[in-house]
Amino acid sequence: MARLTINGAPRDIEVDPDTPLLWVIREQIGLTGTKYGCGVAACGACTVHIDGVATRSCVLPVSAVEPDQQITTIEGLSPDSSHPVQQAWLALDVPQCGYCQAGMIMAAAGLLMQNPNPTDEDINAEITNICRCGTYNRVRAAIKLAANSGEAVQRG
Amino acid sequence: MNAIISISRRSFIVGVATTAGGLSLGFNLPFIKAALAEGAETAPEINAWVVIRPDDTVVIRIARSEMGQGTLTGLAQLVAEELNCDWSKVTTEYPSPAQNLARDRVWGNFSTGGSRGIRESHEYVRIGGAVAREMLIAAAAAEWGVPASECTARMGMVTHPASDRATFYGQLAAAAARMTPPANVTLKDPKDWTIAGKPLPRLDTADKLNGSQVYGVDLKLPNMLNAAIRACPYFGGKVESFDAAAVASMPGVRTVVQVDETAVAVVADTWWRAKTALDALPVVWDEGPNRQVTSASIAAMLEEGLGANDAFIGAEQGDAGAALSAADRTVTATYAFPYQNHATMEPMNATALYTPERCEVWVPTQNGEASLAAAAEAAGLPVQQCEVHKIHLGGGFGRRGNFQDYVRQSVSIARQVPGAPVKLVWSREEDMLHGAYHPTTRCRLTGALDADGNLTALHMRISGQSILAAVRPEGMQNGMDPVVFQGLVLNGTEGTLGYTVDNLLVDHAMRNPPIPPGFWRGVNLNQNALYVECFMDELAHAAGVDPLAFRRKLMANHPKHLAVLEAVAERIGWDTPPAAGIHRGLAQIMGFGSYVAAAAEVSVTDGQLRILRIVAATDPGHVVNPAQVERQVEGSFVYGLSACIYGECTVNGGRMEQENFDSYEVVRMADMPAVETIILPSGGFWGGVGEPTIAVAAPAVLNAIFAATGKRIRTLPLKNHDLA
DSSP: OEEEEETTEEEEEOOOTTSBHHHIIIIIIOOOSSOOSOSSSSSOTTEEEETTEEEEGGGSBGGGSOTTSEEEOGGGSOSSSOSHHHHHHHHTTOOSSOTTHHHHHHHHHHHHHHOSSOOHHHHHHHOOOOOSSOOHHHHHHHHHHHHHTOSOOOOO | OOOEEEOOGGGOOOOHHHHHHHHOOSOOOOOOTTSSOTTGGGSOEEETTEEEOTTOOEEEEOOSOOSSSSHHHHHHHHHHHHHTOOGGGEEEEOOOHHHHHHTTTTTOOOOOOTTOTTTTTHHHHHHHHHHHHHHHHHHHHHHHTSOGGGOEEETTEEEEGGGTEEEEHHHHHHHHHTSOOOSEEEOOOGGGOSSTTSOOOOTTOGGGTTTOOOOGGGOOOTTOEEEEEEEOSSTTOEEEEEOGGGTTTSTTEEEEEEOSSSEEEEEESSHHHHHHHHHHOOEEEEOGGGTTOOHHHHHHHHHHHHTOSOOEEEEEESOHHHHHHHOSEEEEEEEEEOBBOOOOSSOOEEEEEEETTEEEEEEOOSOHHHHHHHHHHHHTSOGGGEEEEEOOOSOOTTTTSSOOHHHHHHHHHHHTSTTSOEEEEOOHHHHHHTOOBBOOEEEEEEEEEOTTSOEEEEEEEEEEOOHHHHHOGGGOBTTBOGGGGTTOBSSSSSOBOSOOOSEEEEEEEEOOOSSOBOOOTTTTHHHHHHHHHHHHHHHHHHHTOOHHHHHHHHOTTOHHHHHHHHHHHHHHTTTSOOOTTOEEEEEEEEETTEEEEEEEEEEEETTEEEEEEEEEEEEOSSOSOHHHHHHHHHHHHHHHHHHHHTOOBOEETTEESOOSTTTSOOOOGGGOOEEEEEEOOOSSSOOOOSSTTHHHHHHHHHHHHHHHHSOOOOBSOGGGSOOO
């Protein structure tokens, strides 16, 4: 039995303690917006926030997460896609296939919480998620648009 | 130019009864979002392409698959343009492959590859929209008792100006569905388009921002089980034995099954538990006949082909052999292109539900009909007792079209747990080890230069792997694979060489290593453009002529090829020197029916390459959505530069060495240059967009690297080369 706080709600789950958080989120909790891409923390498709910090969940055993730590998934970033990063993504029509985009959005939102006005170099260093369709330039533009939107991004 | 199109009555089977029959297939499982939209089956179908609900919602049927390339939006724009509907009321749905079969393939080809999604179906989907429009007008005219010719349709409304009457499509749909389709419709001239041709936002973005888009890996069905699979990692190998009992009692495990000759799978309550048990499962492999195969042995095999006497001829003009023998000066170089994996972000997957009477599969597929055929074959059932539900793809790039291995596997597993849906998801490692790899080829190019620096003869000898020979032998022509020559042929509309060389020979010595090849986004255009465009740069430098000027002299008979090349050269400022430390390269090619070119600016400092700027130009004839064309062009550089800089699957001991993104690196944010896209639609033809530009990415950059360093890189990827 493990207790997790996901998108603000406590959840008690029966799970093998070494199960990666990603698979608990996808298979036990049933939130499938967080994606499996590599299983070795190399691609970032599984990015969630833990206490506001963008974290790759595919190699993190669920037993390493404390019950009171706040886990935020893409479904919990905002109730209505109104987070400034989601709004910027919509304005620039960023996604192509979209599979990596939840991870991208969570990584971007995490970056902006730590660094509200990232430079190109900051974005290069912090956004290392893989997109195979080729949305990088629009991801970059959307991060800057969100940073300039004037809205506080200290959420999620 | 307006085209009067004659409509075959047979291709427009219309009517509510047909729709209802077509949709009420089999199991009443909860449909996924990408399947038929809720309520559509009760709304009148005007024809196969258009359903209009009483609330004026227009449901446009899309036969091709959406995998990120934007075809869903583009095809909807084409139908909506002719339908004269309100774009804000448009939604889409996929008809299913079984429905297509049951209705005499009314939706045509489902295959989504070869950059054909728009260019191959633009005419019949526009006719579908135009026919529906005319039927709506006819219904209004009949109701009002006025001539249809006095009525007009606009923004989802039919009006009769003379009597000042108007009504919305939603009110007319039921009556329109009963109208006889017109025998002829006139399609609009693209210059009059108001919906098509415009940079409209995609229809599928919102769900991709909040986790609600359902991909194949996300599917949930009642009582669903999950399967993890391992196939023999050695090409040509098989399963010899496995010890199911060793993992049978592990948590969640339901069963361990042999999938086919080559693979075993664990079925469990969750995928993670299936994977955990699979990792613990003792398997003995029959390693097969290829354990001695390595990248080096494959290279030697291809090297032999470069000098072999027998070769298939793809293009011939004059007498290249004689001209080269007689030439005062020749230039020779040998290039090579390695294996690549598609590496779609969503790993291969399929979910199957089998009973002795019926088989149903949910799958992200580039070809729903190929999935249906694979499902029926694997199930051992007549195709009429099978169904495939298409799901949006988390990337396709050619891996999910011709190859339906994951469908066959999922059905094979489901047959061993009948009555329960089983979701099969490959691990990334499985995906990397069991690709349908971009084939490997080599090319030796020999050119003759006269005293004035003109190219008088060119021989391109390609040696290497044929895709068609392995996966579509029916496409071979007397033993020759014509697709090997993409972009290098003299005639046709798909991809002709943009240079006139008096004495030309392009030939292919087929050498097929035992590695499964496949159609990888851009296919053979990728390496052919690399070979011809880098060698043109070599020839220009050997002749002491500017690379653009050298090409121009050969391109007088190829104005469309030249136009895109001139466009990128002008935009990048080819005629003015770049800033200190910045160097430029050019490339052009024709492929998938379109003309493309790229110019690159790079710097190389202490061996460190930076790609600073890319200018790309595309002439696809007609443009349905310029915003989506820009995205495809930008994405092409991610794919093309990933291959150029990092991409390489190496063979050792008869298997691939790379198993994940930690050893198969791809372009990420930090590598990504700015991309400026110039769209130059010259009209008169329909070319593809998703693939051709990939091919010019590497040669433009490699030619710029030569300008920067004097180093000629002839084998990819760049990571293996020291630029210092």
